[in-house]
Amino acid sequence: MAKTKIVGVGEFAVSKDPEEVIKTFALGSCVAVIFLHKPTRTVGLIHVALPESSISPEIVRDRPGYFADTGIHAILQKMAAIAMPPGSLAQGMVVKIAGGANVMDTNNTFNIGKRNVLALKKILWPLGMGPVTEDVGGNISRTVSVSVGTGKIVLSSPTKGEWEI
Amino acid sequence: MNRQEKEIAVRQAIKNVPLISSAVARLLELSGESEHGIAEIVNIVKYDAVLTAQILKVVNSAAFARKAEVYSIDHAVSLLGEDMVVGIAMSEAAGLLFDKKLEGYAAEAGSLWRHDLKTAIAAKIIAGHARTEVNGDLAFTCGLLHDLGKGVVSDFLKKTPQKIQQAMEQKKFPDYAAAERAILGLDHAEAGYELSLNWNLPAPLPQAIRFHHQPALADEALKPLVYTIHLADIVAMMSGVGTGSDALQYLLDTAYESYIALSSDELAAVMLGVEQEYSKVAGVFWGKEEEAPECA
Structure with a gap:
């Protein structure tokens, strides 16, 4: 049976173990970014909660993954460390994102899901890692699991069952 | 059953819910009073043997990692603080409603309790942003109880x-509560309200429960509190801890701005604070820092 690695809010995981599944639960307005580095068969998943670390710099040291602006760099650093030999990580990297749900009739303040998605894209694009697939927005809370061996990403929600992205 | 028959059945089910103990009722009442001390809490708790035992069990649990065993209820209550004591009391008193699997919301056992606890924590923090004073302890208790009605109506919403x-995707209903009303004649908020009246909960609580999705309908004097609960519920859902199928399926009433001052950065800070506090408290209720599914 596959080993499952659970990623909590503001956490990230990187794995090269083909038997492993990386899973994160109930994203709400949070966003999961999944990195599939094909040349080295390395998979990373991060559960980002908020767009900017400036609201609480002291959290960054313990949990950089909490924020879009610090989390992406933290997980890529770990992926680079694991997926040596060095080289451009962007080459052969496939990035997918899921989550970023919104509240119905939201205003700008409560628009965190949308702001998370935008913040992440602004960081990913200049790195040449713009998401090729996204399943974001709407009013559903998504659970995400990625099989490291196959790169298969399955999303689920209480009423919609399971689907792949 | 047609809608009228269902409504009668739901109202009967509300009447059949066991009453809470007088100690718990008094504890809830006390948390709503602006001036009260920890000694008064101890005085209530120490005459309820079951509650005393549960509080000692929690304070001596691994999550608190004390060097020495705590035997005195006075010491235990002062270590845990009022909110935790109220939380433990409610999970004891209404555990059957909070903890059961809610088929009517496609929610696993424990999902509602997690959502209520997160809403309670959020309510206490958001209370600090109210434009006029909102009692944080009262907000916590209201947050804990706001979805009480789901434990009752869920049994009548199976397969829905x-x-x-x-239907929501086809925009047939403005929100999930409206769908509940269309099926049952009343929604979970009204069911919780009826139950809170049966339990003789102190004045602000029934209104906070009844109007947490329609805060504009609350009495003007209670609107700061009710909008606090309204936002706290939404913050909990945004953080991924909704009950189940209804997560994020409710409208945000932006008139909250008249009662609660929250900038984007402040809301982000609130969400961060809620997450940190929740992971601490969840450890007490579930034995370790939460990493279990919040809602699958």
Whole structure:
């Protein structure tokens, strides 16, 4: 049976173990970014909660993954460390994102899901890692699991069952 | 059953819910009073043997990692603080409603309790942003109780989650509560309100429960509190801890701005604070820092 690695809010995981599944639960307005580095068969998943670390710099040291602006760099650093030999990580990297749900009739303040998605894209694009697939927005809370061996990403929600992205 | 028959059945089910103990009722009442001390809490708790035992069990649990065993209830209550004591009391008193699997919301056992606890924590923090004073302890208690009605109506909503979801996508209902009303004649907020009246909960609580999705309908004097609970519920859902099929399926009433001052950065800080506090408290209720599914 596959080993499952659970990623909590503001956490990230990187794995090269083909038997492993990386899973994160109930994203709400949070966003999961999944990195599939094909040349080295390395998979990373991060559960980002908020767009900017400036609201609480002291959290960054313990949990950089909490924020879009610090989390992406933290997980890529770990992926680079694991997926040596060095080289451009962007080459052969496939990035997918899921989550970023919104509240119905939201205003700008409560628009965190949308702001998370935008913040992440602004960081990913200049790195040449713009998401090729996204399943974001709407009013559903998504659970995400990625099989490291196959790169298969399955999303689920209480009423919609399971689907792949 | 047609809608009228269902409504009668739900109202009867509310009447059949066991009453809470007088100690718990008094504890809830006390948390709503602006001036009260920890000694008064101890005085209530120490005459309820079951509650005393549960509080000692929690304070001596691994999550608190004390060097020495705590035997005195006075010491235990002062270590845990009022909110934790109220939380433990409610999970004891209404555990059957909070903890059961809610088929009517496609929610696993414990999902509602997690949502209520997160809403309670959020309510206490958001209370600090109210434009006029809102008692943080009272907000916590209201947050804990706001979805009490789901434990009752869920039994009458079996096999509805997917149908409601589809109807919501087709914009047949403005929100999930409206769908509940269309099926049952009343929604979970009203069911919780009726139950809170049966339990003789102190004045602000029934209104906070009844109007947490329609805060504009609350009495003017209670609107700061009710909007606090309204936002706290939404913050909990945004953080991924909704009950189940209804997560994020409610409207945000932006008139909250008249009662609660929250900038984007402040809301982000609130969400961060809620997450940190929740992971601490969840450890007490579930034995370790939460990493279990919040809602699958």
